[in-house]
Amino acid sequence: MSLDDVRLARAYLARVAEPPAKALAAFVASVGPVDAAEAVRKGDCPQDVIDETIARRDRDRAEADLEAAGKTGARLIIPEDDEWPAWSLLCLDIAGQRGIPSAVPPLALWARGEAHLGDATEGAVAIVGARASSGYGESVAGEFAYGLVQRDLAIFSGAALGIDGAAHRGALAARGTTVALLGCALDAGYPAGHVTLLNMIAERGGLVVSEYPPGTPPARHRFLVRNRLIAALSEGTVVVEAGRRSGARNTANTAGILGKIVMAVPGPIGSATSVGCHDLIRNADATLVGSVEDVIEIVGRLGTHIPERLRPRRPTDGLGKEALRVHDALERREGKSADEIAAESGVPLQRVRAMLPALEMEGLAERHESGWRQHRRPREISEGA
Amino acid sequence: MSLDDVRLARAYLARVAEPPAKALAAFVASVGPVDAAEAVRKGDCPQDVIDETIARRDRDRAEADLEAAGKTGARLIIPEDDEWPAWSLLCLDIAGQRGIPSAVPPLALWARGEAHLGDATEGAVAIVGARASSGYGESVAGEFAYGLVQRDLAIFSGAALGIDGAAHRGALAARGTTVALLGCALDAGYPAGHVTLLNMIAERGGLVVSEYPPGTPPARHRFLVRNRLIAALSEGTVVVEAGRRSGARNTANTAGILGKIVMAVPGPIGSATSVGCHDLIRNADATLVGSVEDVIEIVGRLGTHIPERLRPRRPTDGLGKEALRVHDALERREGKSADEIAAESGVPLQRVRAMLPALEMEGLAERHESGWRQHRRPREISEGA
Incomplete structure (x- = not known):
């Protein structure tokens, strides 16, 4: 089974269900993408997976999608790839395990641009805000993005008009990654x-990313679903301007639920575009940021803002069932190959391969000359300030 | 011993030491103002009181001060008067007992204007801020004061140029008490x-108040000492604009130490006059307020913001030694006269008289037809939200 087969399977799976498809994600995690794709095609899968996929399971355009994407410089990034942001997306697994319904990791991500997605997420800051922004807000978004990419932090945003666009432009102006x-x-x-x-972002070292297959039109619910990815893929989210009801507040709330840092920029109290920011600071524990330095200081002391309900008590408390099985399959002294771990844990090999580096980053596994083994002194996932 | 004698004694005492005079305040509380004044005149008092009073103890101008004040429509409000804000100033006693050096209640307050000081402090809001204010800040201060006095809350401030003046003016514009x-x-x-x-404030139903005797010139240290009274006499302090170093931040910090609510108004992040407000919100637990409604909502749920270190555990925990002695002298069933309580507690009669209403407001004493007695079911001083 080649990586191409896996990519074809995931390209198919990413099209047959509207994200976030919780049952399908669990099914893929359980049997692996190739078997899952085959089962979905035949309708030979659990009822909840059938419910999520029945409307589109005949739309098998994976090969054509990948070919067309290749022609436009796009690619499908899958969990089995090196650049898959496994560490960042782990928070979706954790929140999903704790019952947050929309906290489902993507099955794959379409991407255009030269940046390495996994690398970009390291220390990434999301800058989001109202489409109906003020000159003040746009100038702040641009300055923050400009200043943050100069410290080698990538700027994630939603490409919307207003604040999002100003953030992307600020990052590009400083030749940073966005x-x-x-x-x-x-x-x-x-x-x-x-x-x-968007063309400039893709051509100048950034990335344009979507979990939606080619041809998917924009829709309000898709922006909300997309917001979970902006929140998950960045270390913290800065809301620059937001009205009383605003998509940016949805991103901020999601970031809070995922245990990420939520920051908000204040503004004049008469301004309708700052009301949402002030409310986040006053009522939702968002931290007021007044400068690039504030953001860097706060993102620098990561891990201290994880809400109590999401904070693991033991090193393995935050892990999903599969990850726990993989962890349990590791020995303290002798290393094992991914094949051996897959056999012992019953978790598909591809998932084991994707999970081991994530466990390593959490301090729960380590690479040893004899293979993978448990880390000798597991460190707490949530360290004190 | 008449109230006039007590007033003369306090007028003298208020002049002989530079506030806050901790030893003198304790001495007056212990032996009563008339005996204390006599002892200070003769130098027949504890060494720490001598140290505080020796430089000025010969300046006995009490009679002339009171006479001159009367001619300009001013009066000396003393703890033995009905309008003494005993309840508000209790926080200074409590903080003083817990070791905050400057937390010393005033010995008396010179006042000009028709308002009843004690009544004015009920639900009072302090609005303070930078002298070098912006048009934005002045407009916010004026609007907040205007809106708050319309809800029958008095506005306390420091009469400085800039934000303070705008707050006083806003209150006057709505014919409120300031x-x-x-x-x-x-x-x-x-x-x-x-x-x-200041003349308008005194003539239009407000008050101009000072603990400094006639002839005292302004001085930087006096503004800081005065700030504790702004903080103590109001339920909460709103900082409208403040630079990086600002007297308003001193008032806010003092208010926090005294267990009062600290609020701050945000502004554009580039503005030097909002830096102090943003810092208070971010680093000093000040609550962001963006409207009059915000302030009312927050001042409405008083008592929830008292810092842990100042929060009494038992109903009597917050009381000073003298107040405890007065409370202990009360019986559960039979009422006693103030004379009896003074005799039993060893606390001077005038202090007993000032203290009993404060104890009543705390739910620790009640007036009964037979006199003063302990309240049957003492309620917690710090009630939950």
Whole structure:
């Protein structure tokens, strides 16, 4: 079974269900993408997976999608790839285990641009805000993005008009890495006013990313679903301007639920575009940030803001069932190959391969000359300040 | 011993030591103002009291001070008066008992204007801020004061140029009660630019108040000492604008130490006059307020913001030694006269008289037809939200 087969399977799976498809994600995690794709095609899978996939399971355009993507410089990043941001997305697994319904990791991510997605997420800051922004907000978003990429932090945002666009532009102006997460397909040409900006992001060392297959039009619910990826893939989210009801507040709330840092920029109290920020600071524990230095200071002391309900008590408390099985299959002294661990844990090999580096980053596994083994002194996932 | 004798004694005592005079305050509380004044005059008192009073103990101008004050419509409010804000000032006693050096209640307060000081402090809000204010800050201060006095809350401030003046003016514009606390004598004519404003405050139902005797010039240390009265006499302090170093931040910090609510108004992040407010919100637990409604909501749930270190565990925990002795002298069933309580507790009669209403407001004493007795079911001083 080649990586191409896995990619084809995931390209198919990413199309047959509307994200976030919780049952399908669990099914893929359980039997592996190739078997899952085959089972979904035949309708030979659990009822909840059938429910999520029945409407689209005949749309098997994976090969054509991948071919067309290749022609436009796009690719499908899958969990089995090195650049898959396994560590960042772990928070979705954890929150999902704790019952947050929309906390489902993506099955794959379509991407266009030269940046390495996994690398970009390290220390990444999301800058989001209202589409109906003020000159003040746009200037702040641009300055923050400019200043943060100069410290080698990538700027994630949603490519919307207003604050999002100003953040992407600020990052580009400082020749930094910026990643645009879309609520539609890469080829949707949306927002129309930002087609050139999205091309610039892809061409100048950034990434345009979507979990939606080619041809998927934008939709309100897709922006909300997309927001979980902006929140998950960055270390902290800065809301620059937000009205009383605003998509940016949804991203901020999601970031809070995922245990990420939520920051908000204040503004004049008469300004309708700052009301949402003030409310986040006053009522939702968002930290007020007044400068690039504030953001760096706060993102620098990561891990101290994880909400109590999400804070693991033992090193392995935050792990999903599969990850626990993989961890349990590791021995303290002797290393094992991924094949051996897959056999022992009953977790598909591809998932084991994706999970081991994540366990390593959590201090729960280590590479040894004899293979993978448990880390000798597991460290707490949530360390004190 | 008449109330006039007590007032003369306190007028003398208020002049012989530079506030806050901790030893003198304790001495007066212990032997009563008349005996204390006599002892200070003769130098027949504890060494720490001598140290505080020796430089000025020959300046006995009490009679002339009171006479001159009367001619300008001013009066000396003393703890033995009905309008003494005993309840508000209790926080200084409590903080003093816990070792905060400057937390010393005033011996008396010079006042000019028609308002009843004790009544004015009920639900009072302090609005303070930078002298070098912006148009934005002045407009916010004025609007907040205007809106709050319309809800029958008095506005306390420091009569300084900038934010303070805008707050006083906003309250006057809505024909509300506003109280100016000075860091100099009532007759100092300071700040020069606000002499007319101060006259308006006194003439239109407000109060101009100072613990400094006639002739005392303004001084930087006096503004800081005065700030504790602004903080103590109001339920909460709103900082509208403050630079990186600002007297308003001193008032806010003092308010926090005294267990009062600290609020701050955000502004544009580039503005030097909002830096102090943002810092208070971010680093000093000040609550962001963006509207009059925010302030009312927060001042409405008083008692929930008392810092742990100042939060009494038992109903009597917050009381000073004297108040405890007075409380212990009360019986559960039979009422006693103030004379009896003074005799039994060994606390001077005038202090007993001032203290009993404060104990009543704390739910620790009640007036009964037979006199004062302990309240049957003492309620917690710090009630939950």
